[in-house]
Amino acid sequence: MCKSTDGDKLPANSTLVPGAGSVHLSAPMLWGKGIIHDFKECVWQHWWKEMINFNQKTVAVTLLVFITVIAPTLTFGAVYGKSTNNNIGAIETMLATSWIGITYALIGGMPLCVIGSTGPVLAFTTALFNIAKNLDVPFLTVYAWTSVWLVGYAFLAAFFDLTRFVRLATRFTDEIFALIIVSIFVLDAVWDPFSETGLFWYLSPGHQSHAPYENDPDYNHLTSALLSILLGFGCTWLIFFFRGFKFSEFFCNQSIRTMVHDFAVIGSVIVFTIVKQFGFPDVPTETLNVPAQFEPTYKCCDASCRTQWPMDCADQGAPFGTRPWFADFGDLNGKGWVPIMCAAPAIGAFLLLYLDNGITWHLINHKSHQLEHGEAYNYDLMLSGFFNMVNGFLGLPWLVASTVPCIIHLQALAETDRNGNILSVQETRLTLLFSHLLVGLSMLVLSALELIPLPVLYGVFLFMGLSSLPKIQFWQRFLLFFKQPAVWPSTPYTDWMKKLRIHKYTVFQTLFFALVFVVQNVKVISIAFPFMVFLCIPARLFVLPKLFEGWELELLDGEDEQIEEWVDAKEESIRNFEKRRTVSMGEESDNDTVNQNSEKQDNEMEKSEEADV
């Protein structure tokens, strides 16, 4: 649909807007000015109104964030336990999530961001555990010392505004990352070939969820599997059904409709939890892996706590006690150089902290999300370093901004139109505060968490994935491969670019997506995931401009205002061209062209009207 075939008389597309498609680094705010600026802009200015905007949505979103946070927290906790020999376990993960969530809600710069465990940090911690084992120094000591270095690096980076490099990421990188997140949602919910999670895994008789019932003659793995699948997909369907009421005519007024919409997720979870517990009380389905009671996970053989029960003292009936909460900095097994050596792994830890936080912050602060309370990259990086130092001292896992719950949080607080475009977001500290208070409180009633069937939560994740898909332009372009070109939906790029050029760009982006996807999913290299995402930035800055013209990159990858500017310039140039031709060639011979042109514009107006509805 390239409309510039009129040839050399029209100005070339590339000359319409000088410098189109280029990306610029913002000016640095060195010597801590960035931190202070962030604090003033994001915390000082908005703190009070973010603390008092309590309404119905606050309740709905609090419960929603709670159930979406508690599930990965417990899952990560269990994996941490296996990977670190119970030095860090589910209780530690819950405690860390809760205290950081509460504190961050009160003093953080971007309180829409939910902080939690992520895969790369887990992989790094596992590596650090193996280093400590090889060194023959207690893991928690190494971990604590590394944390000290970590906070130092984080503070320096914030002090010199190194976070400004994150802002070089454009839609190209953001959408690769967003689609990776969607793939995590959907695969985890339906069938993840890499990690044995997802509803269809229950059909496999060897799946670990069936293991506890191996010797139970009443247990039928197929019954559990089929029930799980029904609960999961049923929950997804019910959420979409409830949310559909928002733009319907049902109920007495818009507030009731909005309430049904806001409570759609939590309502559906409750409905299907009831269905499971009362409809099928005798059919076990997988539940959250909840620890038995609130105490450090590591159990000691004796008072010194240098050996672990029951591994190291199998003949001992019960543990002597649990490890102390505080790490012993001096317990270096005579190796005084270890605290210095920890500076090296701390670099890796810092890079993860920087990248993992950075990508998520950048995605959350995307312009289309209409956030108005500013970005606090430097201030929050400093906070993040501080939080993780405390965690290092206590033997709690390092936490960073966790993309999945962040997006859920953002979308739940957003007011959208019928097409899912965000109109405004209720920026608040209360939902993060209350939801993480709930995480803390749930440590007191741990067994209650077991009531929620895990398949129902998978249903929630599936909903999350599916509902964000339509908003990702990369996905829309990917679908163009399967659509009839003549009826492609009208967008700036389909209107003005050649079809093959669009496909070429999508293929290039898909290659990078595949690269990141593989790294994210293959366990042994998953630690490199944030690096791979960041690799997309130089690809956009240095490779793409060689393959595409600036105006093409602008249409595909620019900000909305830039695209609008270019389209305006293009249409203006066509109008001028027509005018010149009309003048120079006489009126009669040219009526057709003018008519054609105005027809084209009419068509476009119709198209865009259709798209609006």
Place this chain on the structure above:
Amino acid sequence: MCKSTDGDKLPANSTLVPGAGSVHLSAPMLWGKGIIHDFKECVWQHWWKEMINFNQKTVAVTLLVFITVIAPTLTFGAVYGKSTNNNIGAIETMLATSWIGITYALIGGMPLCVIGSTGPVLAFTTALFNIAKNLDVPFLTVYAWTSVWLVGYAFLAAFFDLTRFVRLATRFTDEIFALIIVSIFVLDAVWDPFSETGLFWYLSPGHQSHAPYENDPDYNHLTSALLSILLGFGCTWLIFFFRGFKFSEFFCNQSIRTMVHDFAVIGSVIVFTIVKQFGFPDVPTETLNVPAQFEPTYKCCDASCRTQWPMDCADQGAPFGTRPWFADFGDLNGKGWVPIMCAAPAIGAFLLLYLDNGITWHLINHKSHQLEHGEAYNYDLMLSGFFNMVNGFLGLPWLVASTVPCIIHLQALAETDRNGNILSVQETRLTLLFSHLLVGLSMLVLSALELIPLPVLYGVFLFMGLSSLPKIQFWQRFLLFFKQPAVWPSTPYTDWMKKLRIHKYTVFQTLFFALVFVVQNVKVISIAFPFMVFLCIPARLFVLPKLFEGWELELLDGEDEQIEEWVDAKEESIRNFEKRRTVSMGEESDNDTVNQNSEKQDNEMEKSEEADV
């Protein structure tokens, strides 16, 4: 939203169109003229083109009608077997369905109508069986003699054009009946409290589908139930998904999209049959109740065939043979008056034939269905009498136009717009012909029918019900009870009638619906179902005009052209009124009113544009 509050200056709504809302009987075509007219109009004129319009849709619809016909045929067959002591059974039902379907496709007047077993006729046959038992005359003899009278009555009714009374039914009656049909679809598919059919019934351990596996230790009724529910709802979802492609941009061109749409049902049935047979080969789910081989169901103890094996000769290892196909008219047990007496029950049988056929024909020929090949009520009533006489001689069940498959057939052949409104229907004899040829052929490979899981067919029925709901105005008005009045969708009645009047009409209609619904579902009185539907006609003719004004009935119950005429008259009267006021009162004082009016019209235009998209 009554807009006539301007009071006595505007002409009253009731005077706008004289005689609005009244219903008239068409002129009779006595002395067989109706039959001849029907034959000329419907058969002679269109036969050839209805026999050669073979295309892709023919294949899709043939398969669709086959699977929707075969299921009730076998189900009714099983119930006939129980009710008539195997005098009539599944084989007889299949044979009757097949030969009548093929013959009707070739010579019938309205070849969109599918002919099959219905509940009321079954109930009547059961009653006749009990009469014969009390008389101590063989049932098949009584049945054959009744059939002779039946065809006589049917011929007389056709000869004197008695079918013209069916045309008195308006949207009021049609939509009550249509909603009853939808309730049958949905309840049968999901959970029918009256007949133990539907997906959720499988959850009950005592359901008859679990009985064959009572002593099978490997059988788990919950597994079967959950799998059945998944297959059923999965199939419904997949059909809607496939059909959605028709109005999408996917695939290379519109013909592929239309193909996906046309084969949506049969494709989904195949997909879920494969899922069941290959994914879960070891989990039994309910299948069609298929007879073992092709022969009369009734088995005899000896050559005279006066006693039934195994009931009457339990010690005999095998039956002597089966009953002969032809009824013995002389086997009256010495009661020579029985052939005369059969005139009495034949009246009841005829009324059923007349009513059951009539309602269905009327529903199928509704104007909104855009059928162009005419109505052949008289000719088809005569044919129906003849067919059932033959069936009476052979001991096959009486068949009448069967609403559910008729609607499926009609809708599958229809071309619709995005909102499901029918634009045109491919009127053909081929689909009925081929599908009933398939029914006949399937008697040769009876066991192959057992491959289709019944829950998948339930999924098809659920789809059928849900997809016809939006088109029923009665249902749309019922939903108004739950909608915010300020945002009611714009229709002629919501635009011009008072809200409470609409509700009053809907309540009245709902009462009649409830009455018909109860009669239809309570077994012992279900024989009266067609009478109850016909009761709606006098209710509309004599009761409704006392409760509502003519113009209100016209808006709610009139044909589309009548409604348009009234709305035009109304708008014209408003315009004239405004003009008079402007002239008589000077321009200044009246600008507001004119503006208000034009604003109102603008709003309406916007509304209707929204509704179109």
